[in-house]
Amino acid sequence: MRHAPLETQLPLGTRYTETGHTLHAEWTKARTAGGTFWLLLGVIVATVALGAVVSAATKCSSATCGQDPAKVSLAGLYLGQAVVAVTAVLAIGGEYGTGMILVTLTAVPRRSTMLAAKAAILTGSLLVAATIAVLGSVLAGRLLLPGNGFTTAHGYQLLSLTDGPYLRAAVGSVLYLVLIGLLGLGIATAIRDSAVAVGVVLGLLYLFPVLEAAVSSSSWHRHLEQISPMTAGLAVQATSSLASSPISPWAGLGVLAAWAAGALLVGALVLRLRDA
């Protein structure tokens, strides 16, 4: 039996480094790598599950209970972001772990193009997963919260995406998860080792709040909250008592975007300057 030699779909002389092809290659890798689908499903399950538990457990007994239904229904992000971090770190860390990165960089010698393509594919897939996760959390909150005292008698409307601030909280939460992904991608590119990279990302997210709680000086406390990727980023979820929030909603998300951009920039620089 004779095997026909493998022929690529692209004629000889095609410039493989064109962005479209790079994107296609990264998409094929992401699509066919075993874990990607399950990790994205994990983002959805983790976010919706924790969000539903918090929505089911939080009660409001009077008009002054001071609860923010947006924060309550979207609390699943605390857990969902950890799965996003793993997904993002593995997007490039997995290649370093298996040595695949050498093949990738041989095929696409322009390293920043490769990283940009990875970022684009990651952004796209996280956008889809995060949107489903947030919509699921919104639905869970809408179904569960009215039974727990979040009623018009206590000054709460039924959760609805037609409500301006709540829509901002929901859209902001989707963007939050995507930005966490880009932060993870940048850090993993710079560090290469997946285990260390995910430790750094989770440390960055979870250590700031612990430190904030320990700092007694109120100005320092506020400054820490304003630069913390998680606390500042999640400020986008606030729909009540905005005055007590350390940073305004979109500015907070901007802080997280700055962290993500910084991490990607450092990752791109290190990737250019270093041997793979």
Next chain:
Amino acid sequence: MIITPYQSRFREGSYRFTDLLHAEWTKFRTVRGWIIGVVVGALVVAAFAFVTGQQGSCNVSACTGPLGPGGEQVSDSFYFVHQPLTGNGSITARVTSLTGQVPTLTQGPGMRPGLVPWAKAGIIIKASTTPGSAYAAMMVTGSHGVRMQDDFTQDVAGLPGAVSATTPRWLRLTRSGDTVTGYDSADGTHWTRVDTVTLAGLPSTAQVGLFATSPGFLQTSLGEASASGGPSTATGVFDKIDLTWSGGSWAGTDVGGGGGGPTPGFTQTASTFSITGSGDIAPSVSSSGGVTIAETLVGTFAGLIVLVVVGAMFMTAEYRRRLIATTLIAAPRRGHVLAAKAVVTGVVSFVAGLVGAGLAVLLGQRVLRDDGVYLFPADALTQVRVIVGTAAVLALSAVIALAIGVILRRGVGAVAAAVVVIVLPYLLTVTAPILPIGLNDWLLRVTPTSAFAVQQTLIQYPQVDNTYSASYGYYPLSPWAGLAVLCAWTALALGLAAYLLRRRDA
């Protein structure tokens, strides 16, 4: 020339566990990154003790509230109508009413009628009117019946039920030398002894009389994460006062400056006294200001993440580099290999934790005191428990990461899983409690985060109402019980890891 083939000093198939330990320690020690990781882990635990930058406005003596006879910080403020008693004697009084005022809170400033559960009115024998001095007292309370309390921390229940004109309460205290005995009665003829206590160093002339006080009002609703409150007052009405000595004139003193409630004082009409007071005679709890030595250990989490990464990689690197095949050929008993790895990881992390936590607690305390922060007292044994316990938390966390590393075989998954199960519950229950108090307490009993109870140094007193939540340093489990929960999780993870390691192809 005859070449002698290499011969291992071990006979085939007979190696001891210590050989395995030696092999695993050699692997650990020769990877530079892991040693750096362990050192960094120890350093960050210590370093964070200095970066919190806590500033206080007091030096050591000025910020210390009154200390009780046992050396613990106490609240000692109440309205005291008293006269001296020299030598032995007995005081009897009937309480016919206990009413009070609590802040309106949500309805704006001001007070409304109401009684906090531990509002107190009764009779007391006290060494002096100085706050913190020794005492024994019989009292009626808002909703805990008649109690006999002495020296701030002791509390014994007497007659149950609330006091009113139709159900008055008769109280009696008898001093004999250093001992004071309390009695109660519903009718003034049938008396029951509640307790006999010894007040060490009670001077021969003590202050004896009537008192009333009321601790701060605390409003906590189930299902919500926050509490609010303010000062309250209590008014006790006394009559049928009977002294076994000739008795002098009564003097009124607002001991300890009162608890902030309006109009403390007393009125006397014929033989009836009406006394209004605010404050508490009780051990101090966290809401009274100050920090615990756990404040110096914020770095535990940074160190924990570093050691979790090292622990996970110690296992997953074997899979990535396929060293696991060699390891298991050399030592086919897979359970022993896992045990040796766990021991090496645990011991190394424990030592790192011990150094880091020891430096943090010992030096951090000094920095806090120099900066004028009031530290709740913790004796040497407690400090040792906090340091050793923190090191144990770090060691167990690293071992859990190692075990998850066997289960998942991927470093990234192992690190993320270990951090999420240990740190995330802490974030959600202690740092920024978004969950209702009931669920919070439940999580702090079952999740690995329960182990941080080992850092608590404050004691919960049933006779003091307070927000006893983890954010204020009170865990639902005792220190060692909390650590035991983490031990159970570690055992579970190791058990599953051993099972999978045996069953699966390497």
